[in-house]
Amino acid sequence: MQTAPRDAQLPVTREQGLEFLRQMLLIRRFEERAEQAYTEGKIGGFLHLYIGEEAIAVGAMAGLNADDDVVTHYRDHGYALARGIDPKNAMAELYGKATGICKGKGGSMHFADPKKHFWGGYAIVGGHIPLAVGLAFAAQYQNQPRVAVAIFGDGATNIGMFHESLNMAKVWNVPMIILVENNQYGMGTAVHRASAVPDMVTKALGYNIPAAQVDGNDVLAMRDAMMVAALKARRGEGPQFIEAKTYRFRGHSMGDPQRYRTKEEVEKMKARDPIVRFELQLVEHELATQDDFAFLRNDVDRVASEAVEFAETSPFPDPSELYSDVFAPEASNG
Amino acid sequence: MAEKSYRDAIKDALREEMKRDERVFIMGEEVGVWGGTYAVTRGLHDEFGDKRVRDTPIAEAVIVGAAIGAAMGGLRPVAELMTINFSLVAIDQIVNNASKMYYMFGGQFNCPVVIRTPAGWGQLAATHSQSFEAWYASLPGLIVAMPGTPYDAKGLLKSALRSNNPVMFIEHARLYGVTGQVPDGEYFVPFGKSDVKRAGKDVTIVTYSRMLHVSLAAAAKLAQEGIEAEVIDLRTLRPLDMNPVIESVKKTHRALIVEEDWVSCGMGAEIVARIAKDAFDYLDAPVERLGAIEVPMPYSKPLELMALPEEKHVIAAVKQMIA
Numbered sequence: 001m002q003t004a005p006r007d008a009q010l011p012v013t014r015e016q017g018l019e020f021l022r023q024m025l026l027i028r029r030f031e032e033r034a035e036q037a038y039t040e041g042k043i044g045g046f047l048h049l050y051i052g053e054e055a056i057a058v059g060a061m062a063g064l065n066a067d068d069d070v071v072t073h074y075r076d077h078g079y080a081l082a083r084g085i086d087p088k089n090a091m092a093e094l095y096g097k098a099t100g101i102c103k104g105k106g107g108s109m110h111f112a113d114p115k116k117h118f119w120g121g122y123a124i125v126g127g128h129i130p131l132a133v134g135l136a137f138a139a140q141y142q143n144q145p146r147v148a149v150a151i152f153g154d155g156a157t158n159i160g161m162f163h164e165s166l167n168m169a170k171v172w173n174v175p176m177i178i179l180v181e182n183n184q185y186g187m188g189t190a191v192h193r194a195s196a197v198p199d200m201v202t203k204a205l206g207y208n209i210p211a212a213q214v215d216g217n218d219v220l221a222m223r224d225a226m227m228v229a230a231l232k233a234r235r236g237e238g239p240q241f242i243e244a245k246t247y248r249f250r251g252h253s254m255g256d257p258q259r260y261r262t263k264e265e266v267e268k269m270k271a272r273d274p275i276v277r278f279e280l281q282l283v284e285h286e287l288a289t290q291d292d293f294a295f296l297r298n299d300v301d302r303v304a305s306e307a308v309e310f311a312e313t314s315p316f317p318d319p320s321e322l323y324s325d326v327f328a329p330e331a332s333n334g
Numbered sequence: 335m336a337e338k339s340y341r342d343a344i345k346d347a348l349r350e351e352m353k354r355d356e357r358v359f360i361m362g363e364e365v366g367v368w369g370g371t372y373a374v375t376r377g378l379h380d381e382f383g384d385k386r387v388r389d390t391p392i393a394e395a396v397i398v399g400a401a402i403g404a405a406m407g408g409l410r411p412v413a414e415l416m417t418i419n420f421s422l423v424a425i426d427q428i429v430n431n432a433s434k435m436y437y438m439f440g441g442q443f444n445c446p447v448v449i450r451t452p453a454g455w456g457q458l459a460a461t462h463s464q465s466f467e468a469w470y471a472s473l474p475g476l477i478v479a480m481p482g483t484p485y486d487a488k489g490l491l492k493s494a495l496r497s498n499n500p501v502m503f504i505e506h507a508r509l510y511g512v513t514g515q516v517p518d519g520e521y522f523v524p525f526g527k528s529d530v531k532r533a534g535k536d537v538t539i540v541t542y543s544r545m546l547h548v549s550l551a552a553a554a555k556l557a558q559e560g561i562e563a564e565v566i567d568l569r570t571l572r573p574l575d576m577n578p579v580i581e582s583v584k585k586t587h588r589a590l591i592v593e594e595d596w597v598s599c600g601m602g603a604e605i606v607a608r609i610a611k612d613a614f615d616y617l618d619a620p621v622e623r624l625g626a627i628e629v630p631m632p633y634s635k636p637l638e639l640m641a642l643p644e645e646k647h648v649i650a651a652v653k654q655m656i657a
Contacts, residue, residue, distance in 0.1 A: 069406075069407065071403075100440070101440070102438065102439045102440035102442065103440035103441070104440075105437060105438060105439070105440045106438050106439055106440065110438050110439060112439040112440075112442055112443075113442070114406075114442050114443045119406055119443070120435075120439055122430075122431070124426055124430045127399070127426050127427070127430055127431060128399075128431070129399070130395060130396040130398070130399020130400050130402070130403060130427065131399055131400070131402055131403035131406065131431065132403060133396060133399065133400040133403060134399065134400035134401060134402055134403020134404035134405070134406065134407060134411070135403040135404070135406060135407040136403075137400060137403070137404050137407070137409075138403070138404045138406075138407025138408055138409050139407065141359070141385065141404070141409060142407075142408065142409075148403070148407075160395060161395050161396065161399065161426075164391070164393040164395050164396035165396050165399070165400075167391055167393065167396075168390060168391055168393060168396045168400065171391060172388075324441065325436055325437045325440060325441035326436070326437055326474050326475050327436065327475065327477075327498075327499050328436050328441070328444035328446075328498040328499050329498065330496075330497060330498055330499070331496070331498060
C-alpha cells in the first residue's frame with residue numbers, strides 16, 4: 001500500500017499543505033452543519049456524510065487538472081467542495097433552494113457543475129461508471145489531453161456495470177481513472193460478506209488494468225496516486241485503477257442505526273482521522289503550527305455558517321421550475 | 335425522389351450527418367466490421383473507419399452509458415442496440431441517466447445521445463420478439479421516435495441527430511426491406527407531429543411503425559367496400575401529437591388503435607385515455623384496441639402469426655365498430 005514517505009521531507013509546500021487541510025476541514029464542517037440542519041428538518045431525503053474520508057476527495061482532486069472530468073457517487077459533497085463548488089450553492093442545494101447548484105432539483109446526491117468538469121453525483125450504485133468511459137472516450141476522440149475519473153465505493157464493484165465499464169475502458173484504451181473508496185462497508189454489509197475478494201485492486205487485474213492500493217486517509221498519498229494515474233492515462237497508457245483504503249466515521253446515511261459494527265471499531269478507526277494525521281505531519285515537518293490550524297478552523301467555520309445563512313435566506317424555486325428543464329431547447333435544424 | 339428501403343434511408347441519414355458533423359459516431363455490437371446485424375451500418379466502417387464506427391463488447395449497459403458520457407463530453411453518439419430486447423440490459427442507463435440528466439442537474443448540461451434499436455419478431459421466440467416502446471414513452475425527458483416509412487425514418491433520424499436531447503429511435507426489423515419514396519435532398523421530420531397517412535371519414539385508425547402498413551392495407555380493402563378509414567401515424571410517441579387524432583375523431587366519431595405491443599398498458603391505453611378526455615362527446619362507439627395477444631411470443635410459426643394483429647383483424651374490428 002502506498003503512503004507518503006515519513007522519513008523524507010514532506011512532499012508538499014506550506015501553502016499547499018494548508019490548502020489541503022483547509023479543504024478537508026471545510027468538508028467536515030460543511031457536513032457537520034448539514035447534519036445539524038438535517039436533524040432540524042431543514043434538509044430532507046437522504047444525507048450521506050463523507051466524514052472520515054475527506055483526504056480522498058481533497059487528495060484526488062488535487063492530482064487532477066481543472067478540465068479533467070469527474071463523475072462520482074451519491075456521497076458527493078466532499079468532491080464537489082474539493083472541486084471548488086461554492087459552499088453556499090452546495091448548502092442551498094441541500095435545502096432545496098433556488099440558489100442551489102442544481103436549482104434545488106438534485107439534492108444531496110446530485111451535485112454537479114459542468115464548468116468545473118464535475119459532471120455530478122449519481123445515486124444508482126455503479127450507474128455512473130459507464131459515463132466516465134464515455135467522457136474519457138470523448139477526450140480521446142477529440143484528441144484532448146483530459147482524463148475522466150469515476151469514483152465509487154467498494155459496494156459498486158459487485159455490480160455488472162463496474163465490470164462492463166472496466167472491460168470496455170481497457171479494450172478501447174481510454175484515459176479513464178477508476179477510483180474506488182474502500183470504506184469497508186457497502187451500506188451495512190462488510191466487504192468480506194459481499195465481495196469475493198477483499199482487495200479491490202484484484203478486480204482491476206482481471207481486466208489488465210494497472211492498479212494501486214493507497215492509504216485513503218493520507219491526503220498526500222492520494223494526491224500522488226492520482227497524479228501518477230493521470231500522467232499514465234494522459235500519455236495513452238489506458239485506464240488506471242486506484243483503491244483508496246478508508247473508513248466512514250458516520251452511518252451510511254442519516255437513518256443508519258449501525259447495527260453492523262461496534263462503537264469500539266469506529267473509535268479505533270477514528271484514531272486514523274485523516275485531518276488529525278495531516279496536522280501532525282505538518283507540525284512534525286515544521287510546515288504549520290497550532291495557530292495555523294486554529295485560524296483555518298475559524299475560517300471554515302465562518303464559511304460553513306455563511307453557507308447555512310445563505311441557504312436559509314434563499315427562496316425556494318419558483319413554481320415554474322417544476323416544469324422547466326425536462327427537455328433541453330432544440331436548435332433550429334441546418 | 336428515389337425509391338429507397340427503410341434500411342437505406344436510415345443509413346443515408348447516418349452517413350449525411352457523419353459527413354456533416356465530425357462529432358457524430360456510431361457504437362454498438364457488430365456495427366463495424368460485420369456491418370450491423372440488420373446491415374443498417376454496412377459500408378460505413380469502410381467509409382469512416384474505426385474511430386467513428388466502433389465495435390463494442392456485448393455489454394449493453396456500458397454501450398448506452400458510455401454513449402451518454404460521450405454526449406456529455408461534447409460528442410454526438412449513436413448507440414446501436416442489436417434489438418430492443420437487449421435494451422433491458424441498459425435500461426438503467428436510459429431511465430436513470432439519459433432521461434433525467436438535464437432536469438436533475440438543473441438544466442446545466444444535456445445529453446444528445448441517439449439510441450437506435452429495432453423491435454420485431456420472426457420465429458425468435460419469447461425473449462427476442464418484444465415491443466417496449468410504451469415503457470420508454472412513459473419517461474419525461476426522453477424522445478421516442480418509431481417511424482413506419484423510409485421517408486419518416488430518414489427525416490426523424492436526421493432530427494434525432496441534430497437534437498439536443500436523448501432520443502430512443504425504435505426501428506422495426508421487418509420494415510428494413512420495405513421501400514418508399516425518399517427525397518434526394520436534405521429534409522427533417524419534426525418530433526411531435528403525427529401524420530395523416532390516409533384520409534377518411536368513417537373511422538379513425540391510430541397506429542405507428544409496422545402496424546401502419548397493416549392498417550393501410552386494411553384501409554385499402556375497406557375502401558373497396560365503401561368504408562373510408564383515416565389512418566394516422568403517430569411517428570413519435572413522446573412528444574405525442576394527439577391533435578390530428580382528436581380532429582379526426584371529431585369527424586369520424588370512431589377510433590381504433592392498432593399496435594404491435596401487448597394491449598395492456600400499451601401505447602393504445604394512453605391514446606384511448608386522451609380521446610376519452612378530449613373527444614368524449616364525439617364518440618359514437620367505444621374506442622377499440624388491437625395488439626399482440628398477451629402471451630410470451632411462441633416460436634412455432636403458426637402460433638407466432640396468431641399472436642400478432644393482421645390486416646383481417648383490423649378489417650373485422652372496423653366493421654364491428656361501424657355496424
